[in-house]
Amino acid sequence: MILLDRVTKLYGRTNTALDRVSIHVEPREFVIIVGASGAGKSTLLKLLTKEEKPTSGKIVVGGLDYDKLRDKDIPLVRRKIGVVFQDFKLLPGKNVFENVSFALEIVGYGNREIAHTVPKVLDIVGLKGKEKRMPGELSGGERQRVAIARAVVRQPKILIADEPTGNLDPKYAWEIIKILEKINHYGTTVILTTHNQEIVNKLKRRVITISDGRVVSDRANARYTNEDSK
Amino acid sequence: MTRKKTPKTRQQGNHKMITLGRIIKTGGQNFIRNASLSIAAVAVMIITLSIILFSYIANATFAHTIQQIEDKIDISVYLKDSVTEERRDQLVADIKKMGNIRSVEYVSKERALEEYKAANNDDIDLLLAISQTDNPLFALLRIKPHDVDRIEDIRNYVEKPEIKDLQADDTSYSGDRKEAIDNITKSTRLLQRIGVLGVIVFAVVSVLIILNTIQMAIFNRREELQIMRLLGAGTWYIRGPFIVESILYGIVAAIISVSLCQALLSVPQAALSTSSFGLLDINYANEFFSQRLWSVLALQLLIGIIIGAASSFIATRRYLKFKTSK
Numbered sequence: 001m002i003l004l005d006r007v008t009k010l011y012g013r014t015n016t017a018l019d020r021v022s023i024h025v026e027p028r029e030f031v032i033i034v035g036a037s038g039a040g041k042s043t044l045l046k047l048l049t050k051e052e053k054p055t056s057g058k059i060v061v062g063g064l065d066y067d068k069l070r071d072k073d074i075p076l077v078r079r080k081i082g083v084v085f086q087d088f089k090l091l092p093g094k095n096v097f098e099n100v101s102f103a104l105e106i107v108g109y110g111n112r113e114i115a116h117t118v119p120k121v122l123d124i125v126g127l128k129g130k131e132k133r134m135p136g137e138l139s140g141g142e143r144q145r146v147a148i149a150r151a152v153v154r155q156p157k158i159l160i161a162d163e164p165t166g167n168l169d170p171k172y173a174w175e176i177i178k179i180l181e182k183i184n185h186y187g188t189t190v191i192l193t194t195h196n197q198e199i200v201n202k203l204k205r206r207v208i209t210i211s212d213g214r215v216v217s218d219r220a221n222a223r224y225t226n227e228d229s230k
Numbered sequence: 231m232t233r234k235k236t237p238k239t240r241q242q243g244n245h246k247m248i249t250l251g252r253i254i255k256t257g258g259q260n261f262i263r264n265a266s267l268s269i270a271a272v273a274v275m276i277i278t279l280s281i282i283l284f285s286y287i288a289n290a291t292f293a294h295t296i297q298q299i300e301d302k303i304d305i306s307v308y309l310k311d312s313v314t315e316e317r318r319d320q321l322v323a324d325i326k327k328m329g330n331i332r333s334v335e336y337v338s339k340e341r342a343l344e345e346y347k348a349a350n351n352d353d354i355d356l357l358l359a360i361s362q363t364d365n366p367l368f369a370l371l372r373i374k375p376h377d378v379d380r381i382e383d384i385r386n387y388v389e390k391p392e393i394k395d396l397q398a399d400d401t402s403y404s405g406d407r408k409e410a411i412d413n414i415t416k417s418t419r420l421l422q423r424i425g426v427l428g429v430i431v432f433a434v435v436s437v438l439i440i441l442n443t444i445q446m447a448i449f450n451r452r453e454e455l456q457i458m459r460l461l462g463a464g465t466w467y468i469r470g471p472f473i474v475e476s477i478l479y480g481i482v483a484a485i486i487s488v489s490l491c492q493a494l495l496s497v498p499q500a501a502l503s504t505s506s507f508g509l510l511d512i513n514y515a516n517e518f519f520s521q522r523l524w525s526v527l528a529l530q531l532l533i534g535i536i537i538g539a540a541s542s543f544i545a546t547r548r549y550l551k552f553k554t555s556k
Contacts, residue, residue, distance in 0.1 A: 049460065054555045071552045078462030089457045093263050106254055106463040108245045150461070 001027040001158065001189050002048065009043050009058030009213075017043040019213040020057070025191065027157070030184045032200055033193045034224055035210035041193040044210070045162050048191075049083055050074045062157060079107055082151030082188070086163040088143045090135040090150075096122065097131040099151045109152060117153060125149045125179055141172030148176065152183050159183060161192045165199065173199065200224035231506055249467065257474020267447050268479065274443045275483030275538070276490065277434035279530055283491050285432040289425040291515040296418040303411055306402035307388050308368040311339070313396050318371075321396065325373060328387055334375040342367040368398045389528050402421025437537055439526050444476055444541035448549070455549040469546045476542035488527045 002025040009018040018040045025031050034193060035041050046052040047059060050066065059066040062080055069077060094133050101114045109117070125145040135143055143147055144164055151159055161180060165173035177192075177199055184190045194200060198206060200223070207222035208215060261268050322334050337345070341367050350356050360366070373388075375381050385403050387393070402413060410512060448455070458468045495516045519526065 002429065025382055050552070051460070052553060054556045075459075075462045075464050083460065085460075089460065091454055091457055093260060093451075093454065102458075102463075103461055106458075106461065106467055108249065110248065 001025050001029070001062065002191070003058070003060040004044075004047075005058040007047065007054045007059060009040075009047065009052065010055045014168035016213050018047075018054075021210070021213070023208060023215065023218070025189060027189055028184070028187055029230070030126075030128045030181070030203070030205045031192070032203065032205055032207045032224075033191065033210060034195070034200060034207060035193075037195075039207070039210045040213040041210055042162060043213075045083075045191070045193065046066070047158050048158075048160060049081060079154065080156055080161040081117055082154065084144070084147050084151045084159070084161040084164045086166045088135075088147045088167075089162075090143055090146055092135055094135075095131065096127060096133050096135075096146050099135070099146055100153050103150045103153050103205075120152055121149045121153045124152075126175070139172075140168050141175065144168060144172070144176055145179070147181075148179055152188070156188060158189045158191070161190065163193050163195065165194060165196055170198075174202075176202070199222045250470075253470030254474055256471035257418040257478065260471055261475045261478045264451075264475075267450065268348060268475070271443050271447050271476075271479045272483050272486070275440055275479050275534060276487050278439050279483050279487040279534060280490055281432050281532060282429075282436050282533065283487055283526065285429045287491070287495075287515050287519055289429050290518050291511055292425045293422060294514050294518070295511055296422060299414060301374075303378050303381065303414065304372050304374045304402070305381065305384055305388070307371040307373065307393075308397055308399040308401070309370060310396060310398045311368070313369075317396065318369075321393065322371060325371070325384075325387070328384070330376050330380050330383065332376045333372075335372040335374075337370045339365050339367055339369045339370055365500065378411070379419070381411065381415070407551060440537050441541040441544065444479075444538065445545040448472060448542060452549045455546060458551060465550050468550060469543065472542045472546050473539050476538035477535050478538075480536075480538035481531060484527065484530035484534035487521070488530050491519065513523070 002023070004021055004023045005019055006020045006022055008016070008020055010016055021040070021044065033041050033044065043052065047054055047066075048061060050069070055064075061077070064077060091102060094102060097118055101117045104114050104117065119128070119131070122131060125148050127142065127145050127149065130138070130142065133142075135146070138146065144167075148161075148164070151161075159180070164180070165176050168176065169197075173196065180190055180192060181203075204221050204223075205220070206220045207224060209217040313321075322336065325331060325334050343360070346367060347357060347360065373384055375384055385401060385408075388397070388401055393465060421435065453466055455472075495512065
């Protein structure tokens, strides 16, 4: 599903964000990536969404070799991956329904399908009845749920969640994680980055630890200790 | 959620129509939802489009005034009393043949006297003096050129010895009068050039101001563009609504600027009871404008739409680029 083979990313000539990182993720897996701030987690995700290009190494996602992609194919790749951002990245001029339906509009869904699909997804993330609210009228937890609804509404095979609970109260954080688990249960590969030890330990999933741009551990059913965040 | 097969509708031909409809709808929605930004952009466009419109009308009015002055420029060739009718007709025919001749008018001795009296009808002494002598004036040919710049050619022609022999006096295009005509010609040419240059300068400055305003409006919303990019929206799906929105700015601004111009042109006549500001003949400007109201409106709409669309096209480009550095 996802393959990173000795991927290195340099910013400038000397600043190494990732150093020969190799990761393989199977379909339907739930993988948690942990590491301190600046360890390279966000860079890794940006490489997967084609926001950045690797300096060297190979990336293959869903059978697509990123080296061979042209610029005009990048939107097509992004449509296959759902992304949830720490800062939500909702469209400020659109209401809840429109933010979610936007993801369907860009791939050409008809109005009838949109009217059928979006309410279902909003129901799953617990936003029923809030369709007309603008992002500014929502709490942090609600905004993140809109972002999740938008990421999953196209039923992507891969969902990337970049510290989705980072800006949320603990009570909302666990709700968000439960939604991600549900999505994984339906068959979507989930890649989650987080700082939150409690979440990692409760989930009991595969944990990849990154430190100074290198993979220092990759364990199944792992726990997250203070050592990992150093 | 169970995974469904790709719906058929996504691949069908009406896909493009749905997308186009959505782009237009979103553009209109953004225009209304970002009201403060829209008002600011439209206001700037009204001002700049009005400047273009006013400079265009002023230039046309200016050109009209210049034309009126030039229409008064002619050469009078004074004929000896001995010139026969046949010789005179021959001369008129010859002059007409030389090109650049708008008209050749024969003015008999009697009419010359009447015109002279009419021109001096407030000078009683002069009129009295004239009435006590025989008609002292000569018959004349009044030659009007098409192009006053080439008036010298006409003079050279009538100064030829065989034609000079027929003349009772020097032509009117000599001495002080020649100098005055030459000065008028030179300055009207200069003024025309300044007028055209003015229109071009105002138009260029206006385009730059509008470009800058739309660039700032889009800069304010760059994050929105980047988010759409991250979600996998195609270039035109992102850019389209911005272009539609800018076109709407242009349409609204063009309509308001034409209405504003019409209102402003009628004010000096109604309120100030004046028909001109210096060389600017307001009456003519009003006439020029109202005769061409629809074509002026169409032109303004076209300028507004093109500048709006081009500005937002250029302004969105930088935020839609993909990272290419490794």
